[in-house]
Amino acid sequence: MLGSPGALIPDLLHPAPIQRIDVEVTKVAMTFAFASGVAGGLFADALAKATMAPSTWEPSVYAGDLFLHDFVARCFQFRIRGREAALSTTQLVRLLERPPADPAVVEHRRAITAELASSPDLRSELETLYLEVCKFRALMEGANAGRKWDSNRRQLDILVVAKEIIDRMAKGFATARSGLSILRAFGEKVQKGEPYRSLSDLLRYEEHLATVSLKVRVGADGRIQAFDIQSVQENESNPFVTSPVRRWLARIELFLRGYKFGEGEIMARLIDAVFEGLEDDFVCFVQLLVDIEFYLGALGFRDMAHAAGLAVCLPEFVTAGEARALTALFNPLLLVHGGNAVPCTIVTDRHASTVLVTGPNSGGKTRLLQAIGIAQILGQSGLLVPAQSARLALAPGLVVSLIQETKADQTEGRLGVELIRIRALFERLPPGAMVILDELCSGTNPSEGEEIFELVVKMLTRLKPQAFITTHFLAFAARLEKERKIADLRFLQVELGPDERPTYQFAPGVARTSLAGQAAARLGVTGDQLLSLVERNIAHMQSAMQNGRR
Amino acid sequence: MGTFLATRKMDPALVRRIERSVGAGALPARAKRVTAHLRTSLLRFSIAIGVTALASTAFLSRRRYQHEVSRARAALLDAVHANSALVTAEERSFMTRVEPWLRGLAASYEGDVIADELRPLKALDAALARSSVYVRGPVSAFGRSTTIAEAASASTRDSFLLCLLDPPASRGEKVVLSKVRAVYKGGANTSEHARRLHEAAAGLRQILSPWEERVESARELRELDHLQGELAKIPVAETKRAAQAELLIAAMDEPDEAGPADLDGERAHQVRVAVIDLRGSQVLVRVRQRVDPSWLATTTRSNFASVIDGCALALDVRALVAR
Numbered sequence: 026m027l028g029s030p031g032a033l034i035p036d037l038l039h040p041a042p043i044q045r046i047d048v049e050v051t052k053v054a055m056t057f058a059f060a061s062g063v064a065g066g067l068f069a070d071a072l073a074k075a076t077m078a079p080s081t082w083e084p085s086v087y088a089g090d091l092f093l094h095d096f097v098a099r100c101f102q103f104r105i106r107g108r109e110a111a112l113s114t115t116q117l118v119r120l121l122e123r124p125p126a127d128p129a130v131v132e133h134r135r136a137i138t139a140e141l142a143s144s145p146d147l148r149s150e151l152e153t154l155y156l157e158v159c160k161f162r163a164l165m166e167g168a169n170a171g172r173k174w175d176s177n178r179r180q181l182d183i184l185v186v187a188k189e190i191i192d193r194m195a196k197g198f199a200t201a202r203s204g205l206s207i208l209r210a211f212g213e214k215v216q217k218g219e220p221y222r223s224l225s226d227l228l229r230y231e232e233h234l235a236t237v238s239l240k241v242r243v244g245a246d247g248r249i250q251a252f253d254i255q256s257v258q259e260n261e262s263n264p265f266v267t268s269p270v271r272r273w274l275a276r277i278e279l280f281l282r283g284y285k286f287g288e289g290e291i292m293a294r295l296i297d298a299v300f301e302g303l304e305d306d307f308v309c310f311v312q313l314l315v316d317i318e319f320y321l322g323a324l325g326f327r328d329m330a331h332a333a334g335l336a337v338c339l340p341e342f343v344t345a346g347e348a349r350a351l352t353a354l355f356n357p358l359l360l361v362h363g364g365n366a367v368p369c370t371i372v373t374d375r376h377a378s379t380v381l382v383t384g385p386n387s388g389g390k391t392r393l394l395q396a397i398g399i400a401q402i403l404g405q406s407g408l409l410v411p412a413q414s415a416r417l418a419l420a421p422g423l424v425v426s427l428i429q430e431t432k433a434d435q436t437e438g439r440l441g442v443e444l445i446r447i448r449a450l451f452e453r454l455p456p457g458a459m460v461i462l463d464e465l466c467s468g469t470n471p472s473e474g475e476e477i478f479e480l481v482v483k484m485l486t487r488l489k490p491q492a493f494i495t496t497h498f499l500a501f502a503a504r505l506e507k508e509r510k511i512a513d514l515r516f517l518q519v520e521l522g523p524d525e526r527p528t529y530q531f532a533p534g535v536a537r538t539s540l541a542g543q544a545a546a547r548l549g550v551t552g553d554q555l556l557s558l559v560e561r562n563i564a565h566m567q568s569a570m571q572n573g574r575r
Numbered sequence: 576m577g578t579f580l581a582t583r584k585m586d587p588a589l590v591r592r593i594e595r596s597v598g599a600g601a602l603p604a605r606a607k608r609v610t611a612h613l614r615t616s617l618l619r620f621s622i623a624i625g626v627t628a629l630a631s632t633a634f635l636s637r638r639r640y641q642h643e644v645s646r647a648r649a650a651l652l653d654a655v656h657a658n659s660a661l662v663t664a665e666e667r668s669f670m671t672r673v674e675p676w677l678r679g680l681a682a683s684y685e686g687d688v689i690a691d692e693l694r695p696l697k698a699l700d701a702a703l704a705r706s707s708v709y710v711r712g713p714v715s716a717f718g719r720s721t722t723i724a725e726a727a728s729a730s731t732r733d734s735f736l737l738c739l740l741d742p743p744a745s746r747g748e749k750v751v752l753s754k755v756r757a758v759y760k761g762g763a764n765t766s767e768h769a770r771r772l773h774e775a776a777a778g779l780r781q782i783l784s785p786w787e788e789r790v791e792s793a794r795e796l797r798e799l800d801h802l803q804g805e806l807a808k809i810p811v812a813e814t815k816r817a818a819q820a821e822l823l824i825a826a827m828d829e830p831d832e833a834g835p836a837d838l839d840g841e842r843a844h845q846v847r848v849a850v851i852d853l854r855g856s857q858v859l860v861r862v863r864q865r866v867d868p869s870w871l872a873t874t875t876r877s878n879f880a881s882v883i884d885g886c887a888l889a890l891d892v893r894a895l896v897a898r
Contacts, residue, residue: 271579271582272579275578278580278597279580280619281616282597283614283618291580294596295596297596298593299589301592301595302592
């Protein structure tokens, strides 16, 4: 699965290139696809079984709660020359779910992202390269299988596109200084090889077998009356050019060997031989497709943010003991669903702390937690984060619990589920990981819930996590702030405006109210509103009964 | 170089891949594909060999057959030449010498002739002892070669000939009938030297037919076998004996007279009889004699009118000569 020593693989995700797909299996599938023109899903199958760089993150404990698939499918969309890319969403999600454990890999990706973000030319080259790889994929996977055409023509088209890809890699990234330069190195390496020369010769042979000089006689009506062949010059320098007699002998030979008796069969054999020489290089295009989508998707996310008047950035990584600062942080999921993403700034004096977030309902607490989680994922993947500037610390893991859905086969009540969630959290949580919990212990009475809450927070501090926990236990939070018995405990509250409405900004401290009354009034749950509903229903019932007697 | 698809200008690595592509080289990873092609290749090769073998066998068989045909043709031509050599030029011209005489006799009758040399006693018998051919038929049949051949074919050595050569003791009905019966039963062979004209006519026609052309144009053995059978059936000896005849004895029946016919068709009519010396080109006998079965007893007439009339005619001719 990994690249063999000395092999040059156009891997854009790792400083030490890795062949993440199963080369032998993919090569067999590609050979079949090339020969038959029917191999739908070749790329997807190979990528689905691809290995990933080592990661300490466990996707099952956070990906669903952060709507990562939704985020990738909508925010990583990008357009090239007016056409929307068909993303390999599943593969991209797999990549984002498992940020690399090695900081060098993160740095490698950050360098590529930075270079692409700052160089429109390189981005344009990468986009063109992406289109060509997509074309290669479409031809290889038989996307045009419905059309009746010559098999040789299809294979030659594949070879033409493959040559364009190699040429672009060799020449289009000459100015690249980041990991993109591996594309140039790969392209140049392939160009120096015999298989590439044979490919070039074959394509020239196919398009230029000979030069025929004609003398055309045109009549008074402008029509061609006659033409004479002045000379015929075969392109003898091309190694594929042979004499007509030899071509006939080749046809007879092929017939006796069990092939068709035709000129097309000769070309088919030559194409086959040329393709075989380049198979190993062509296999690299499979994972390259996702690699390109990885970076172009990130740039697409930047374009989307810019269109909404928001900024993205590559974060600065610091140690867990240093201060956290996220300026103009926004939740990209709000952009996706057409909401108004209000950027906010989050600052804490250190990363390794437990931050209790309090505030009114619908004050943006949960959205903040999502934004923090997505920023951490993107940042640790080497991509742009949804903030104008960001200072983050690498985390060895992420646990997110935002939603508690009731399941049909659920055997425990709400408190039971809550306790199971806490148990699972401690089973999987490594030291220094990021923990994001929404409304911990909200499923039981406040007095008992507060006890469990305090226990959890105390235990968490021993793991020195980067924890963000929201709660409506305001009195309890205020007590903890006042007592300051638990180390590294920090408090953020939703800021309210002059009209007591949330501003979606966060400031140090504990909120004084959840503004439940306002929320109830906004949603029609005051005493007067409920009483009017009850009286209306009674009147409707009495009216229905009278109509029934009549 | 293992394949015609490769050229000297190609890189060796490319050549090896081309060879693998066409199955000229072994490649474990593509063994199945190569095996499949090899199987197809062997099948086609076997078919090609089979077709070639069949074509070769057919060609050789045909050639052998043609050789046999040529050999058979040559053998048959040899037989034709041998047959042809058996017959002398004079024998070949026999019918051309006979037919003018017959046509002349069939024309308007020129009167009776009896050569003087036949007048002496026993002179007629001596003359008739020479080899001869005999023909009898309606006078109208002797006008053309084709009808002469038909008349000769229908003519047998009848009672007239037998009685002419070996006459009965008297002209009495019983004597004549007894003579005829004895001769017909093979009791006498005194007429063996007198052959039917048909033997010469038919035999020569067969011998003189364009055998060489027919043999040369034959392309199949069965045709040659057929020709060989025909050739073998030619009675060369009989033909030669007939064609060597010195005398021509002819009897030409003129049309019947009016009146009822007997059961065997015999009616009173004139008969022209001639004996021609073919060697000397001389008419020995030419007479015109009436036959009439009315003198016969009724019981005899019903069955033997023609036979007895023939014998009686012979006796009349002999009597005319002896007169």
